[in-house]
Amino acid sequence: MRETGIPTVPAPSVTRTRSGRFVSYCRRTWPLHLLLLPAFLITLTYQYFPMLGAVIAFKDYKPWLGIWGSDWVGLEQFRYLFSFPDIKQIMWNTIVIAVQKQILSIVVPVLFALLLNEVSRAAFKKTVQTLVYLPHFLSWVILGGIFVDVLSVQGGIVNRFIGMFGADPIFFLGSNHWFRPTIILTDIWKEFGFAAIVFLSALTSVNPNLYEASEIDGANRWKQAVHITLPAIMPILVVVSTLALGRILNAGFDQIYNLYNPLVYQTGDIIDTFVYRVGLEGGQFSFGTAVGLLKSIIGFALIVTCYRILYKVADYRIF
């Protein structure tokens, strides 16, 4: 923790009392509290009030009765959830998609960063970086529109390319066999470049003397990669992997909502899309909230666990 620039003035004896100290604290820091006030109020209203509102998960919410006027039903909504025939499949879809995404979203950026690090032409490196960052900044609405067109089974450009090798067209977004791999690959395509930034910055901070010294000792590039480069990105790799654990229930609502259709509900429907369809569109507010709350609690537990592991293993703190 760094010191602020405020010189420590010996306190006059009158402020040594408890209330006196409080007055001097207020005099010193009131502008800081004032600067925080707008952000505080908005966070309180739109982040904390909804947490209270989540009690409707334990109620039978009726809009005309309001949150507090609706009847308590205890765990009825959760019982209802587990009586849904599709729920196991939906949970499974969520975890399968999310786990594969999280693993590849570490492996691919690391490989990409390692390969890019071997490039010595600065202009080439810069161009590659600029191009691979682009998809990260485009939304799944735009990309959804693009992929529906590109992956179309009726003459989409990808199927025309596959057709050049004599293969039959593939219904990427409409077959249960292909939907999950398509979702995972397009997500990696979108994010790998941007995810590589942290690894690239770790690589540029490696002392070049290490490479020269190892060269004199007879190490080839492969040995250098294994013994110098990889250890250099290990700390950030540990942090990124642990944080990825906390996201194993996030399969990506934006992406799937914009790419799925009833044909692929069996393999593509995830908790978030289910909550949206049944809870909000279907008007079952309490039920939707209950499912969302369950997911939120599991996610929270995962994140706290990961954070504790990181704190112990890597001494990592977010602020």
Add this chain to the structure above:
Amino acid sequence: MLYRSPSYKLFTICNYILLGLVSLLCILPVVHVFAVSLSSRAAATANIVNFWPVGWTTDAYAQTLANAHFLRALYIGVERTVLGTAISITLVLLAAYSLSKSDRYFAGRTAYAWFFVIPMLFGGGLIPTYLVVKDTGLLNSIWALVIPGAVNAYLLILMLNFFRTVPVELEEAALIDGAGHFTTLFRIYLPVSMAGIATISLFEMVGHWNSWFDGMIYLKSTNDYPLATFLQSIIAKEDFNLAGIRGEDVANISSRTVKASQIFIGALPIMAVYPFLQKYFVKGIVLGSVKG
């Protein structure tokens, strides 16, 4: 030059080719859609367009830009982005300044910091948030799109870490000259943190421009939709009236080129902005991740 083994030279060549292909792969889908948007309907329907327009025409753009509904959505998208970014950046800068003070000087700082971080970890969920937005009277107005998400905790952390890199000496000098907190923030911290401010502004602008879900649930009338939500509705629902094609025309024309032109216009501001801010966001992320 150091000696390079033949196998390393071979690796280098393969590496350049691989990275070149990977980069192309990242932009080719966008290039393809751009080419479709500039092709004739016949060519688009016959699926003969690759990465260069076939039967060059700007008809699709003319049709899109003559569509009052599209233009209105475009205007609301811009309005929302400007308003939302201004509000959000102001709130984040003010809060980040206070949070960048040490706990010893500003008792309660850590409590405030946790207050802002907890919602990153745990939320009430979609439906309770919707109910609060409704109860605070924001429903069906542009404020529903800019106020609820105005305090982005991730950007707040990025900015407070950025503020921590401001040299203490600058602040001390200002203090000796009699500057208070407000003067220090506006005259010292902000001018030296432009890279950080550019970074968080970029993230906020892109975030607002791309946001579609909040428009879909908080706005009842499709006339109030910002561009992202409008595009979502035409892409997902294949709503031909929204896409500006009259019902009787649907049978004999392809909306594919029109849709492609709309997608491209939606992506254009981002493609125009991000390469210039690239050096800031890379620097910003690296600096922001410096541990406090």
